Amino acid sequence: MASGRRVRIAYFVSHPIQYQAPLLRRIAREPDIDLHAFFFSDISVRGYADKGFGNVQVKWDVPLLDGYKSSFLPGIRKGNSFAFTRPVNYGIHTALNSGSFDAVWLHGYHTLNSLQVLALAKAHDLPVMLRAESMLYDRPRTGKTLAAKRAFFAGLRSAVRCVLPIGTANAAYWQYYLGEQFPMFRVPYAVDNDFFQGRSQQAAPAREALRKELGLEPGRPIFLFASKLQKRKRCIDLVEAYLRLAPAPGVDPHAYLLIIGDGEERSAIEGRIQASGLSSIRMLGFKNQGELPRYFDLCNAFILPSIHEPWGLIVNEVMNAGRTVIVTDQVGCQPDLIRNGENGLVFPAQNIDALRAALASILDDPDLAIRLGQRALETISRFSFEEDVAGLRQAIAYCVPGFPA
Template sequence: MDSLPQRTQEKKRDAVRLAYLVSHPIQYQAPLLRRIAREPDIDLTVFFGSDFSVRGYKDEGFGGVGVKWDVPLLDGYRYEFLPALRDNATVSPTTPINYGILSRLRGKDGDAPFDALWVHGYASINSLHAMFAARALGIPVLLRAESWLGDRERSSGKLAAKHLFFRALGKFVDGILPIGTLNDDYWRYYLGDNFPRFLMPYAVDNDYFQKRSIEAAATRKQLQSDLNLDPDRPVILFASKLQARKRCGDLLDAYKRLSPAPGVEPHPYLVIVGDGEERASLEQAARATGFSSIRFCGFRNQSELPRFFDLCSVFVLPSRHEPWGLIVNEVMNASRPVVVTDEVGCQRDLLTPGIEGEVFPAGDVEALASALSRILATPHIAQQMGQQALARIRSWSFEEDVRGLRNALATVTRKIAHEPVHYAC
């Protein structure tokens, strides 16, 4: 399927032909793919393994809630869905499994072979198959993935096996596209300091979220009324899947510590957006506090979230083993301070404690309560941190992504010029 006008294809006839392989259309990636497709000398084609995110699906992470994204996932770039051998509307090492990538990379219907293959993730049959196919055809491979060294516990046996795996994988990859500092550390640990790496930061559509957040201010009073919130009281926001590793229970325990006296509810509200396996137990724990200041709002689609960002005074992501946490990027675009654990992958790149928000040790409820108390001590503190957050996220954008990708393509294909680099991993 082709979603670019014919004149765009003609203009790119002499451009670098870039194939991108990813499991399925992803709401965070679609605007980046549109941005890359606008580059006059990069001819991008995206190959998907499954279309389940376009059709709508049940997300077990959201407690089996039906999900159909309300943002365009396929507009503005060329794409194809590869024929499937296995597709059960989930993503794992063994699904989806597709065929046909070798023939597509070679070129068909008069097309020239692709000049480079970019793969998202390495721990799947599809990804490995594509990398092996590209190597057989002499096509350079760029790899982007989310892992970092602290994202989960591993036994010494598993670590040894990973070293052997990456020693072999490195022979099929020509360049790595790190998403941030912790991910860059991961690749240096397994592939060595001298392996080619080009920072392609994990970013969101900053312009979209800044615009939607500004628009949300006009409906703030309506949302406060819908949730029965006193506009003079601050709001602590959690917005993510209600599953064990997101540790929303830690936030609830920290919130109880904000009570000025036994039986007295805290001054700020706690608003919880999301759904998942832990919702029932969290609602039960909230009822047990006796507080009337906790709100559960259920799953909200991506376009709705800026209204909640605008509503809050501070955002909290208390996760364990969080590879990045793109919702942190989104909230920072709304000029709001953020509080995250030291196991949220984005914290090294997007947060300086006391400036854009706070970082606390994962699982340390007392430290979380203290961080919230510091930020909410006066409205001025939260507002100033929010302004710093917006300033910082403006330089972590799709433009940096394009620059990193262009430099990677310049190195492995030698068909386009290198771009000036204004940052380093």
């Protein structure tokens, strides 16, 4: 690469993503990286009914396109959902042909569009850096499916120059399918720490006002869940564990449980709450990203009881509020962010008694949540976009001769 020339990167991703937009803005500040994002869909910009949130109309309240260069690719088979053949875009060849790019950064590999990018990048003799969320302890698959997957990765190995693991679990996935020696450069899943820490600080003075708004008694601890109400999120496990804190049938525990989100499991969860006769569990529905820091600040502990969770970026968000996080051992971010008993609590997935014990430990020792939350904030402050930029630069230097890491 000629001295002084900016390296040009074509980034292909499904749609503008609320977690990624701040990272793209940060990369755009690098003086020697000229990144252009190409989106297959504008679904998140125009608003859509999110099936995962129970068809709640979603339009994100944070800027998705500001501060970096981007284009929406023309396409067919558009819609309000994603699948292997939806959407299908054209114009990838034109974009690569006219951009004088030095490398391609691709997010995801499991759609027809992704395969198009891989094939066309190879035709243009452009190295591909691949990032995805996959992990080995995902949903069960048949032997036939696994055999097909291994065959697919044999081909993928020759189409990709390097991968960008988002964390430990994702790195193990790449090593398993691509080999121990396949080039990897860590670009971890981080969020905009400054944004979430700032919003949490702004929320603190209004904490008691929010408690009063929700009709919560002063002084009682608060447990929080905030995610899609899908089966794999296992919010029902949290409800069951919370109910086991009750001193007697029909008697409310000392703590409140707030549930933010919507989705396919809502009616089942509401039915279980109604059957319990308790009044201390509140279903608050969907909240936009900009609203969530108020609830993070309010809670004593946040719980994500998921199975097969690729990462769980909301954990990053809550840690930025300096709050205790309780997660299962199947939450992808756990090996990188949560050390049991040091800066959070970890329990075996779907073990309701273990989750109940974790909740009880917070109630039995009020200072425990404060100590764990403080250490969580220290941890997440070192897990930032700066690590992402450093990893991306290393990957670019590997793919583009002459680029300084």
